[in-house]
Amino acid sequence: MTRIDDVARLAGVSTATVSRALRGLPTVSAATRLRVLAAAEQLEYAVSPSASRLAGGRTGTVAVVVPRITRWFFATVVEAAEEFLHGAGYDLLLYNLGGREQVRQRVLRTANLHKRVDGIMLVATPLRPADLTALARLDLPGITISSGSHVPGWPCVRIDDVAAARAATRHLLDLGHRRIAHVSGDPEDELAFTTHLDRRRGYREALRAAGITPDPSLDVESQFSICGGTRATAELLARGEPPTAIFAACDEMAMGAISALRDAGLRVPQDVSVIGVDGHDLAGVLGLSTIAQPAAEQGRLAARLLLDPLGGCGGEPFPGPAQPPRADGDGTPRPVILPTRLVVRESTAPPGAH
Amino acid sequence: MTRIDDVARLAGVSTATVSRALRGLPTVSAATRLRVLAAAEQLEYAVSPSASRLAGGRTGTVAVVVPRITRWFFATVVEAAEEFLHGAGYDLLLYNLGGREQVRQRVLRTANLHKRVDGIMLVATPLRPADLTALARLDLPGITISSGSHVPGWPCVRIDDVAAARAATRHLLDLGHRRIAHVSGDPEDELAFTTHLDRRRGYREALRAAGITPDPSLDVESQFSICGGTRATAELLARGEPPTAIFAACDEMAMGAISALRDAGLRVPQDVSVIGVDGHDLAGVLGLSTIAQPAAEQGRLAARLLLDPLGGCGGEPFPGPAQPPRADGDGTPRPVILPTRLVVRESTAPPGAH
DNA sequence: CTGAAAGCGCTTACAG
DNA sequence: CTGAAAGCGCTTACAG
Numbered sequence: 001m002t003r004i005d006d007v008a009r010l011a012g013v014s015t016a017t018v019s020r021a022l023r024g025l026p027t028v029s030a031a032t033r034l035r036v037l038a039a040a041e042q043l044e045y046a047v048s049p050s051a052s053r054l055a056g057g058r059t060g061t062v063a064v065v066v067p068r069i070t071r072w073f074f075a076t077v078v079e080a081a082e083e084f085l086h087g088a089g090y091d092l093l094l095y096n097l098g099g100r101e102q103v104r105q106r107v108l109r110t111a112n113l114h115k116r117v118d119g120i121m122l123v124a125t126p127l128r129p130a131d132l133t134a135l136a137r138l139d140l141p142g143i144t145i146s147s148g149s150h151v152p153g154w155p156c157v158r159i160d161d162v163a164a165a166r167a168a169t170r171h172l173l174d175l176g177h178r179r180i181a182h183v184s185g186d187p188e189d190e191l192a193f194t195t196h197l198d199r200r201r202g203y204r205e206a207l208r209a210a211g212i213t214p215d216p217s218l219d220v221e222s223q224f225s226i227c228g229g230t231r232a233t234a235e236l237l238a239r240g241e242p243p244t245a246i247f248a249a250c251d252e253m254a255m256g257a258i259s260a261l262r263d264a265g266l267r268v269p270q271d272v273s274v275i276g277v278d279g280h281d282l283a284g285v286l287g288l289s290t291i292a293q294p295a296a297e298q299g300r301l302a303a304r305l306l307l308d309p310l311g312g313c314g315g316e317p318f319p320g321p322a323q324p325p326r327a328d329g330d331g332t333p334r335p336v337i338l339p340t341r342l343v344v345r346e347s348t349a350p351p352g353a354h
Numbered sequence: 355m356t357r358i359d360d361v362a363r364l365a366g367v368s369t370a371t372v373s374r375a376l377r378g379l380p381t382v383s384a385a386t387r388l389r390v391l392a393a394a395e396q397l398e399y400a401v402s403p404s405a406s407r408l409a410g411g412r413t414g415t416v417a418v419v420v421p422r423i424t425r426w427f428f429a430t431v432v433e434a435a436e437e438f439l440h441g442a443g444y445d446l447l448l449y450n451l452g453g454r455e456q457v458r459q460r461v462l463r464t465a466n467l468h469k470r471v472d473g474i475m476l477v478a479t480p481l482r483p484a485d486l487t488a489l490a491r492l493d494l495p496g497i498t499i500s501s502g503s504h505v506p507g508w509p510c511v512r513i514d515d516v517a518a519a520r521a522a523t524r525h526l527l528d529l530g531h532r533r534i535a536h537v538s539g540d541p542e543d544e545l546a547f548t549t550h551l552d553r554r555r556g557y558r559e560a561l562r563a564a565g566i567t568p569d570p571s572l573d574v575e576s577q578f579s580i581c582g583g584t585r586a587t588a589e590l591l592a593r594g595e596p597p598t599a600i601f602a603a604c605d606e607m608a609m610g611a612i613s614a615l616r617d618a619g620l621r622v623p624q625d626v627s628v629i630g631v632d633g634h635d636l637a638g639v640l641g642l643s644t645i646a647q648p649a650a651e652q653g654r655l656a657a658r659l660l661l662d663p664l665g666g667c668g669g670e671p672f673p674g675p676a677q678p679p680r681a682d683g684d685g686t687p688r689p690v691i692l693p694t695r696l697v698v699r700e701s702t703a704p705p706g707a708h
Numbered sequence: 709c710t711g712a713a714a715g716c717g718c719t720t721a722c723a724g
Numbered sequence: 725c726t727g728a729a730a731g732c733g734c735t736t737a738c739a740g
Binding site for chain 1 (some may be wrong): 734
């Protein structure tokens with residue numbers, strides 16, 4: 001393949017000038033730039049990323065770490081982040097933890113990411129103290145999405161999970177429900193970490209605000225997935241008298257709950273109302289009421305906040321200034337909290353609405 | 355950060371020996387290897403990918419191109435491919451085309467991938483002649499998943515879409531349906547390309563085999579998505595007397611169809627049966643009958659077939675020999691066709707089964 | 709089994 | 725605005 005020397009020779013300039021012209025640096029005369037661009041095009045020259053990275057010290061690459069790309073929220077975040085990153089000229093290295101602890105360690109604890117990327121985006125990734133130490137040693141800019149993985153010095157984009165859960169529970173209370181169950185993520189689950197804790201807190205807060213003491217027998221833990229929702233709901237039903245409503249910690253669990261209820265011969269919403277959190281693509285098809293969160297926007301905004309200090313690769317500044325999150329005392333930016341909204345569909349109704 | 359010289363000095367060997375020892379080359383004595391490994395660990399040495407790639411000529415990276423990571427099939431394929439690739443020591447560069455023609459051109463037609471990756475995995479990516487020319491010039495090993503994107507010399511992993519569609523349609527015929535509609539992908543849709551053509555062909559073949567002449571008014575095109583299924587079904591219902599059954603070209607379209615039928619006051623399956631193709635995660639929750647395809651296995655197998663000629667990065671050979679697809683006359687390997695299976699749920703029943 | 713040295717293909721001070 | 729030269733940090737023949 002053609003190298004930078006070939007272009008330089010054809011354009012009659014030095015390789016340094018080719019390098020500058022091709023990257024759009026301002027210190028090249030218009031005439032020279034044109035000649036270089038023409039030569040590069042004629043030779044179908046493409047810069048060698050390895051050489052460029054080694055010499056320049058920047059990789060033009062970002063690592064995006066997600067628990068499971070097959071889940072709605074993570075796929076949606078990645079899609080939006082990908083668009084922004086590639087638009088800015090960055091490559092996206094995908095790491096799917098898949099709940100495998102050893103993979104997490106390989107990605108986060110070894111110096112694997114060292115010199116491989118210019119920045120890291122951690123989506124809902126549970127972080128242990130050892131991970132934080134390793135990340136700090138990497139000394140790379142990063143950003144987290146979703147609560148739970150706070151890295152000192154990194155900005156964070158997320159929703160207010162406590163408030164979202166409160167809103168979901170309050171919707172059920174407003175409909176007249178008193179016996180409201182909660183189906184949520186397991187603390188042992190690598191994927192759920194603190195998100196489910198926040199959502200449980202919101203659930204309990206809303207109940208207490210309505211004068212109801214949370215009933216532990218109505219609070220079941222399982223995995224943060226369709227299957228987890230099914231299992232948790234089956235367990236709930238096995239415990240005795242069913243609740244009149246279920247607040248599931250995410251839409252996928254809610255869908256699993258609906259499935260389990262149907263299998264048990266209970267109708268939604270006539271016998272049991274169900275609400276989730278997310279705004280999943282398929283919530284509409286299933287008639288699932290939910291607290292919708294802006295997943296794509298979180299991905300896009302996170303990509304942007306990550307790149308802001310790195311600078312675009314393409315030269316162009318990003319359209320419109322991103323709101324740089326204000327920093328707290330210790331220099332850690334304040335989390336950027338995006339709004340959620342209640343979407344009422346057919347899965348929620350007043351109790352006993354036969 | 356520590357460089358290879360630091361390790362060499364500490365271990366009392368040359369950098370060449372460090373390089374060999376760390377990569378597990380056999381030409382290093384056990385004692386030396388141990389000393390090098392100890393030194394590397396003590397210094398927390400991590401090789402610089404850029405330098406290694408530039409010197410070695412291999413990137414240890416694979417590009418995975420998908421139409422939309424948010425769709426079930428693509429996310430599932432990527433998840434499985436990711437696991438295999440990372441397990442073999444390769445990085446995964448994700449490209450999400452997102453239906454944007456200009457993105458496809460930037461990825462496939464420019465020499466963007468040149469020197470950036472060692473191999474390319476194209477998942478259901480529509481390829482124009484100009485794309486094929488560009489890919490050939492890249493001169494990289496590659497693999498395609500899903501029919502439609504045949505690249506000369508590249509192996510292909512897929513299902514038999516015609517047979518899958520035949521099986522779906524036959525299931526409806528076997529139940530006694532005669533008025534069977536088809537809801538499928540639009541030829542203008544960048545994402546669907548030939549998959550929907552094959553599935554339509556299977557639909558028609560099954561009808562004809564049953565002595566039924568395909569009725570164009572029962573064949574509606576739309577996008578290969580939930581929304582597309584909804585729109586197509588609404589259009590179908592607007593045309594007059596509804597069919598007694600719908601074969602949707604994928605599960606997401608089938609889900610959209612179910613949603614549209616419900617909105618029109620029609621019950622599934624009492625008034626209209628619905629079947630899809632995929633085996634989507636949520637098919638069970640929705641009670642959707644489908645022709646299930648092994649998506650994860652396609653991703654895993656494709657990753658493996660792609661890496662086989664490249665050799666693992668970690669040194670270990672892959673467990674068990676992959677079945678190398680036999681080549682045709684022109685050297686293009688025969689496609690590897692994976693099996694599908696009919697999964698009957700509640701969305702299909704005999705017509706008029708009130 | 710090991711080392712000295714060249715070279716991978718760029719970018720970046722530095723000098724002009 | 726432009727060029728000569730050093731250097732980025734490895735790997736790979738080559739020689740021993």
